[in-house]
Amino acid sequence: MKANAADFLIYDEAAGVYRANPEQLVRDDVEKHQWKHVALTIAKDWRLYLMLVPMLLVFLFWRYLPMYELLGCFKVSDEVKPVADQLFSGFSYFKRLLVGGDSMSTEFWRALRNTFLLSFYGLCFGFPMPIILALFFNEIRSNLVRSTCQVLTYLPKFMSTVIMTSLVTMLVKQGSLTTGMGIISQALHSLGLVSYDVANAGLLNNPDFFRAIYQISGIWEGAGYDSIVYFAAIIAISPTSYEAAQIDGAGKMAQMRYVVLPGILSTIVIMLITRIGSLLNIGYEKVLLLYNTNTYVTADVVSTFAQRYGLQGSQKGLAAAAEMMNNVISMLLVISANTIARKASDTSLY
Amino acid sequence: MKRKLETSEMIFKVISYTFLSIFALACLYPFLYAVSASISGGHAVDYGEVVLFPKDVQFEAFARMFNDNMFWNAYSNTLFLTFYGTIWALFVAILGGYALSKKRLLFRRFFNFFLVFTMLFSAGLVPQYLNYLDTKAVFNAMGITDDKWLVVIAMGMAAMNIILLRNAFEGVPSEIEEAAIVDGATEFQVLKKVYIPMCKSTIATVALFFAISRWNGYFWARQMISNSNEHPLQVFIRLRLEEFTDPEAMTGWNEIYSSDSVIYALIVCSIVPILIIYPFIQKYFAKGVNAGGVKE
Numbered sequence: 001m002k003a004n005a006a007d008f009l010i011y012d013e014a015a016g017v018y019r020a021n022p023e024q025l026v027r028d029d030v031e032k033h034q035w036k037h038v039a040l041t042i043a044k045d046w047r048l049y050l051m052l053v054p055m056l057l058v059f060l061f062w063r064y065l066p067m068y069e070l071l072g073c074f075k076v077s078d079e080v081k082p083v084a085d086q087l088f089s090g091f092s093y094f095k096r097l098l099v100g101g102d103s104m105s106t107e108f109w110r111a112l113r114n115t116f117l118l119s120f121y122g123l124c125f126g127f128p129m130p131i132i133l134a135l136f137f138n139e140i141r142s143n144l145v146r147s148t149c150q151v152l153t154y155l156p157k158f159m160s161t162v163i164m165t166s167l168v169t170m171l172v173k174q175g176s177l178t179t180g181m182g183i184i185s186q187a188l189h190s191l192g193l194v195s196y197d198v199a200n201a202g203l204l205n206n207p208d209f210f211r212a213i214y215q216i217s218g219i220w221e222g223a224g225y226d227s228i229v230y231f232a233a234i235i236a237i238s239p240t241s242y243e244a245a246q247i248d249g250a251g252k253m254a255q256m257r258y259v260v261l262p263g264i265l266s267t268i269v270i271m272l273i274t275r276i277g278s279l280l281n282i283g284y285e286k287v288l289l290l291y292n293t294n295t296y297v298t299a300d301v302v303s304t305f306a307q308r309y310g311l312q313g314s315q316k317g318l319a320a321a322a323e324m325m326n327n328v329i330s331m332l333l334v335i336s337a338n339t340i341a342r343k344a345s346d347t348s349l350y
Numbered sequence: 351m352k353r354k355l356e357t358s359e360m361i362f363k364v365i366s367y368t369f370l371s372i373f374a375l376a377c378l379y380p381f382l383y384a385v386s387a388s389i390s391g392g393h394a395v396d397y398g399e400v401v402l403f404p405k406d407v408q409f410e411a412f413a414r415m416f417n418d419n420m421f422w423n424a425y426s427n428t429l430f431l432t433f434y435g436t437i438w439a440l441f442v443a444i445l446g447g448y449a450l451s452k453k454r455l456l457f458r459r460f461f462n463f464f465l466v467f468t469m470l471f472s473a474g475l476v477p478q479y480l481n482y483l484d485t486k487a488v489f490n491a492m493g494i495t496d497d498k499w500l501v502v503i504a505m506g507m508a509a510m511n512i513i514l515l516r517n518a519f520e521g522v523p524s525e526i527e528e529a530a531i532v533d534g535a536t537e538f539q540v541l542k543k544v545y546i547p548m549c550k551s552t553i554a555t556v557a558l559f560f561a562i563s564r565w566n567g568y569f570w571a572r573q574m575i576s577n578s579n580e581h582p583l584q585v586f587i588r589l590r591l592e593e594f595t596d597p598e599a600m601t602g603w604n605e606i607y608s609s610d611s612v613i614y615a616l617i618v619c620s621i622v623p624i625l626i627i628y629p630f631i632q633k634y635f636a637k638g639v640n641a642g643g644v645k646e
Contacts, residue, residue: 139362170595182398
């Protein structure tokens with residue numbers, strides 16, 4: 001803002017002299033005693049600032065204090081001493097994980113690869129599914145049939161991870177001398193997709209099947225619910241667009257290509273970018289509940305690696321270092337995805 | 351021309367009806383199977399003779415569970431965690447979201463960043479675990495020995511939900527607030543009498559999100575609650591699953607129902623309450639998704 005003479009001086013006609021503008025005096029005072037005025041504003045509006053306090057405390061204690069514990073990555077782990085008193089060890093854990101050459105670093109790289117692959121396959125198979133569902137939902141004109149279908153497909157989303165994984169475990173469980181195998185294993189066997197021995201040994205004990213089970217259960221759980229956002233975008237398309245296309249002689253496929261797809265493209269792009277942003281950020285709970293020692297090869301992700309060595313074992317510093325690398329890369333991915341989303345469509349997650 | 355149009359449309363319709371019915375039934379089937387398997391006879395379940403309908407119906411597996419005090423204990427613990435956890439989280443989130451929605455709030459950008467950063471970066475399991483252990487020690491020193499309170503107070507806060515509330519509060523026209531202030535209302539009264547009634551549906555959605563995450567909470571409850579009497583339902587189910595799917599532990603099993611039936615009965619029992627309230631909360635759930643893509 002450009003300074004104006006009238007901001008500083010006002011001509012007092014009665015006395016015939018120039019006087020300082022009282023508003024400018026207030027502005028000067030604010031500038032000179034900034035912190036006093038901040039305190040005054042807060043004191044005057046104390047109720048508003050009091051409302052912030054619970055939230056700030058919750059986040060400070062249980063989101064930011066753990067970040068302080070991350071110092072343990074650079075220190076010699078000790079069961080008794082708090083992190084501040086532990087001996088400094090530099091980047092030794094990071095070195096050991098990245099270029100250690102022993103089984104630990106092989107395991108870490110394997111976990112990092114699995115983390116990436118599980119989300120990447122999710123991107124390939126799990127991502128298109130809700131879009132396809134939404135397109136099909138749109139074809140059903142009967143409201144009753146459509147909402148019944150929708151309600152049924154949302155249903156698995158309401159089940160907890162524990163219930164979901166328990167069901168999966170039971171449906172593909174191994175057979176033994178006295179009991180048969182799970183019903184899905186049986187079905188797969190009778191369809192000729194897996195051999196009897198493989199099915200009977202339990203599909204969850206077989207590393208070759210873990211990724212498939214993870215993705216299929218993911219689609220079962222989430223595809224219906226995720227289709228809501230695409231369906232909302234499709235029904236927002238004006239019916240006149242379809243009519244115009246029909247008059248121009250567009251068949252069903254052409255309408256899909258030239259009306260529906262452009263209509264939901266921005267939603268797809270946003271969801272895709274968000275998904276790419278969270279490539280290294282996968283829920284550990286589901287993996288933890290589905291994997292076992294036999295399937296570490298394909299199932300172990302960085303969080304479960306950290307859980308095994310840090311929470312079950314005692315290598316806290318090492319485990320924290322592994323997860324921190326994962327989370328830092330993940331954060332960078334999310335930030336760049338978000339920036340791209342903001343540029344691409346004015347919509348962003350934050 | 352007209353003829354061709356109708357054909358392609360028909361084909362597409364047939365495909366979508368078939369695909370959707372298959373998918374919807376596939377979503378439903380595991381639950382139906384769980385119900386059937388929980389009330390079928392031991393031999394039928396163990397040898398995979400139950401496909402859709404129950405066979406040799408028995409209710410012993412349910413009876414066994416209903417007579418198990420630990421089961422009811424776990425259920426009441428889950429209700430406790432869900433009820434108090436949701437109230438606490440809503441209290442913190444509504445107050446915080448309201449304050450953040452005010453343009454006149456000093457350091458507003460900083461507070462927003464403070465919140466959003468926790469969505470971008472998390473310290474990870476190990477630091478979180480150490481932090482909860484410390485919290486537990488502090489709580490114990492304060493005389494709170496019941497670990498359920500640790501789970502209620504320390505866990506389950508989500509920055510995303512606060513942002514949803516903030517955006518809803520920002521949507522309320524400021525004239526209404528000004529009118530209330532002219533009438534002599536304090537900040538708390540404005541929030542209670544104006545903002546909360548006006549943003550009822552967003553608050554319901556957020557409450558639902560909190561409640562569901564509380565009801566479903568497993569990992570930290572298992573890590574932090576040491577007394578097995580205080581375990582919530584999810585932990586109870588998981589522990590039973592681990593026990594009952596261990597073939598060696600089950601060699602002496604000699605009941606008319608299969609050990610699997612007990613697990614299925616447990617699963618059914620934990621799903622039923624959700625199914626009962628599902629029709630009522632379904633629309634809020636769908637609403638929350640649409641509010642997810644927020645602008646700043």
